[in-house]
Amino acid sequence: MPPIIVEIWFLLLLLMQVLHIFEELGMEIYKIKEFMTIKKYLAASSIIMSISMLTFIAIILELVIGYVFGICVSIFGILNFIVHTVGFMMKKKTKGTIAAGFYTGIVLGIFGSVNLFLLFQLL
Numbered sequence: 001m002p003p004i005i006v007e008i009w010f011l012l013l014l015l016m017q018v019l020h021i022f023e024e025l026g027m028e029i030y031k032i033k034e035f036m037t038i039k040k041y042l043a044a045s046s047i048i049m050s051i052s053m054l055t056f057i058a059i060i061l062e063l064v065i066g067y068v069f070g071i072c073v074s075i076f077g078i079l080n081f082i083v084h085t086v087g088f089m090m091k092k093k094t095k096g097t098i099a100a101g102f103y104t105g106i107v108l109g110i111f112g113s114v115n116l117f118l119l120f121q122l123l
Contacts (some may be wrong), residue, residue, distance in 0.1 A: 002059060002062060003118075005068050005118065006112070006115075006118045007009060007060060008056075009111065009114050009115050010070060010115055011114050013052075013073065013074065013077055014049075014052055014053065014056060014109055016107050016111050017049060017108065018049070018051060020104040020105065021049070023043045023101050023103060023104045024041075026100075027094050027095050027100030027101065028095055028096045029041065029098070031096040032097065047068070048076070051069070051073070055067075055072075055073050056070075058070075059119075067119050067123055068123075070115065071116060071119050071120065073112075074112040074116040074119060075112065076109060076112070077112025078108075078112040078116070080109070081106060081108055081110075081112070082093065082109070084099065084100075084102040085105065085109075087099035087100065087102070088102040
């Protein structure tokens with residue numbers, strides 16, 4: 001089995017992704033007309049979470065593809081942080097803008113960075 005620390009940090013990243021989805025819904029990110037409707041947002045979020053959960057299973061099973069996808073999921077968390085932070089600096093508000101998800105995006109960036117470091121050590 002991979003070190004328990006890898007599993008714990010990846011599980012924390014998954015938890016933060018779920019909280020991030022709730023924050024984005026609460027801040028009405030789906031109202032960005034150029035991007036999406038709530039139906040499209042929920043479909044995209046479901047796909048992302050499904051891939052992340054399958055990645056976690058592959059990591060537990062010590063499959064190399066799990067580590068590779070884990071790195072991708074970690075980078076996605078870091079990108080979330082960057083996009084929402086830039087959006088917050090540009091819009092200066094969170095509700096109904098690309099900055100929705102700014103607060104959990106910070107933690108996603110931190111957890112994504114830690115996971116990226118840990119997963120690269122396993123390859």
